[in-house]
Amino acid sequence: MNNTLNINRFGKILKHDGLNFFPNLILTLAILWAIPVIVYLAVALMPTNDTKDAVDAFSRVDLISALANIAIIIAPARLYRYCNDSRKGIGYAMLPASTLEKFLSMLIYCVIVTPIVYVAGALAIDSILALFQGPYEGFAVSIYFDTFAKINAVFQRDGIMLDESFMLYYASISPIFMLILSAIGTLAISSIFMFGNMIFKKRKTGKMLGILIILFIIFMIVVINYVAHNEAINLYFQQMNDDNKAEFIKNIIFRIMDITFYAEIIISALMLFGVYRKIKTQKY
Amino acid sequence: MIKINNLDFAYNNTQVFKNISLEFEKGNIYGLLGENGVGKTTLLKLICGLQKPQHGSVTVDGLTPSMRQPQFLQNVYFLPEEVITEDTTPEKFIQKIGVFYPRYDFALFNQLMKELEVDLAKKFNELSHGQKKKALLACALSLQTDYLFLDEPTNGLDIPSKALFRKVISQYCNDETTVIISTHQVKDVENLIDPIIILDRDDVLLKASFAEITKKLYFEYGPERLQNAYYTEMLPGGYINVMPNEDGLESNINIEALFNAVMKNKETIKNLMQNE
Numbered sequence: 342m343n344n345t346l347n348i349n350r351f352g353k354i355l356k357h358d359g360l361n362f363f364p365n366l367i368l369t370l371a372i373l374w375a376i377p378v379i380v381y382l383a384v385a386l387m388p389t390n391d392t393k394d395a396v397d398a399f400s401r402v403d404l405i406s407a408l409a410n411i412a413i414i415i416a417p418a419r420l421y422r423y424c425n426d427s428r429k430g431i432g433y434a435m436l437p438a439s440t441l442e443k444f445l446s447m448l449i450y451c452v453i454v455t456p457i458v459y460v461a462g463a464l465a466i467d468s469i470l471a472l473f474q475g476p477y478e479g480f481a482v483s484i485y486f487d488t489f490a491k492i493n494a495v496f497q498r499d500g501i502m503l504d505e506s507f508m509l510y511y512a513s514i515s516p517i518f519m520l521i522l523s524a525i526g527t528l529a530i531s532s533i534f535m536f537g538n539m540i541f542k543k544r545k546t547g548k549m550l551g552i553l554i555i556l557f558i559i560f561m562i563v564v565i566n567y568v569a570h571n572e573a574i575n576l577y578f579q580q581m582n583d584d585n586k587a588e589f590i591k592n593i594i595f596r597i598m599d600i601t602f603y604a605e606i607i608i609s610a611l612m613l614f615g616v617y618r619k620i621k622t623q624k625y
Numbered sequence: 626m627i628k629i630n631n632l633d634f635a636y637n638n639t640q641v642f643k644n645i646s647l648e649f650e651k652g653n654i655y656g657l658l659g660e661n662g663v664g665k666t667t668l669l670k671l672i673c674g675l676q677k678p679q680h681g682s683v684t685v686d687g688l689t690p691s692m693r694q695p696q697f698l699q700n701v702y703f704l705p706e707e708v709i710t711e712d713t714t715p716e717k718f719i720q721k722i723g724v725f726y727p728r729y730d731f732a733l734f735n736q737l738m739k740e741l742e743v744d745l746a747k748k749f750n751e752l753s754h755g756q757k758k759k760a761l762l763a764c765a766l767s768l769q770t771d772y773l774f775l776d777e778p779t780n781g782l783d784i785p786s787k788a789l790f791r792k793v794i795s796q797y798c799n800d801e802t803t804v805i806i807s808t809h810q811v812k813d814v815e816n817l818i819d820p821i822i823i824l825d826r827d828d829v830l831l832k833a834s835f836a837e838i839t840k841k842l843y844f845e846y847g848p849e850r851l852q853n854a855y856y857t858e859m860l861p862g863g864y865i866n867v868m869p870n871e872d873g874l875e876s877n878i879n880i881e882a883l884f885n886a887v888m889k890n891k892e893t894i895k896n897l898m899q900n901e
């Protein structure tokens with residue numbers, strides 16, 4: 342018998358989790374689906390130029406993306422809330438499936454199924470609303486996966502002039518690579534909250550969010566202090582003219598994007614390893 | 626076969642087991658007795674792989690439970706004392722988990738539910754505590770695992786249900802099934818369990834079959850207290866005396882009296898049972 346991965350058994354655990362755990366998330370998804378509808382109704386009832394601008398297709402894509410991230414953050418604790426509970430988790434621990442199979446099933450539901458179901462539902466609702474003669478103009482679905490157009494729109498909306506190198510940089514990135522970038526970002530967020538779900542017994546999402554906020558504040562304090570008190574950096578910056586400064590900032594942004602990409606991969610790997618270990622060794 | 630070798634286990638600083646060794650052979654219904662807090666549930670959890678020994682080893686058919694391999698998990702079922710069930714019917718519950726167990730039999734589940742007199746149509750949260758326990762027992766037996774671990778299974782059962790419990794366990798557990806029943810309500814499992822294991826704080830006081838016990842101990846039912854008895858208790862119509870069986874007499878075990886005798890004469894009875 343293959344004790345590590347058996348396709349038949351994996352199918353069973355996938356079905357088990359889908360039937361037992363996924364319904365726990367439906368109410369959360371319904372609330373998140375309702376938010377764009379509430380926005381639509383609010384704008385329809387109080388139409389002004391400002392509110393109409395706020396619900397153009399790009400803004401709605403932003404809103405759906407943000408809500409999808411919230412769904413990803415909430416999902417592990419809603420789906421697998423009891424898997425580390427000393428009493429309620431026994432049934433899950435004793436299910437005859439391997440640690441890898443349980444882990445992969447958890448990963449699929451938290452990282453793939455949840456965002457796909459949420460985004461598909463939200464885009465469907467958006468499309469239905471856009472069909473009516475109302476404040477929604479254009480279809481969010483038509484630009485949701487066009488990352489380049491989204492970034493361009495965000496910069497334009499915020500009054501930031503993109504220089505040619507930025508445009509070329511984004512234009513040079515293939516849509517598939519952009520999708521991978523986006524998927525890794527999703528994986529990083531999800532894996533952090535999957536890990537939080539495994540290490541905390543109660544208020545799992547809140548505690549993990551609290552930790553992230555504290556870590557972010559510490560990180561920012563350290564970076565700002567370092568930059569502010571580093572004479573070499575300050576001197577270098579003072580000697581630059583405006584063109585150099587723009588170039589410098591642009592390079593910094595590119596560098597941050599690179600670092601973020603690698604950091605997301607490393608964080609995902611560490612968190613997912615932690616989740617796997619906790620599934621394997623959790624005591625009840 | 627379950628083998629426990631030189632097992633040490635503690636929760637933080639509270640020692641539960643210290644260097645204990647035990648073996649459970651196939652085809653028996655073991656009674657795991659002991660006062661509250663001696664570690665009966667912990668022992669079951671160690672055998673199920675829900676806890677991991679700090680020292681020593683636990684193996685079930687050569688597999689290490691704490692590794693939680695499917696090959697091990699599909700052969701064991703643990704029914705905890707505290708009944709936690711989902712908002713579903715027992716039928717749907719067993720259909721969801723049954724697919725993981727190679728010998729799961731849905732027809733047997735229906736038969737057991739009928740015999741245990743549990744309403745098939747009701748959800749778990751609509752059933753009484755005792756009904757829930759019986760429904761889960763039907764689920765556990767229908768999985769037909771080689772090992773079945775029941776933690777205080779008769780808690781919350783009414784008197785007719787306790788009789789039904791004894792009936793289905795003895796009827797549906799075959800020669801290949803090893804059942805360990807942890808309980809402190811010894812009368813509920815009388816005439817069902819054999820051998821008996823009595824646990825004490827970090828120690829095993831007794832592990833013996835009924836035949837081995839009656840060979841060493843004599844249960845005398847008479848009108849008076851006997852001076853050389855390990856334990857004497859007044860019963861309606863007389864006394865029960867638990868005494869050393871020096872003359873090789875046959876007697877019927879009273880598990881409650883045995884338990885009390887062992888608890889009052891820990892070392893004496895432990896040594897008596899260990900001597901050939």
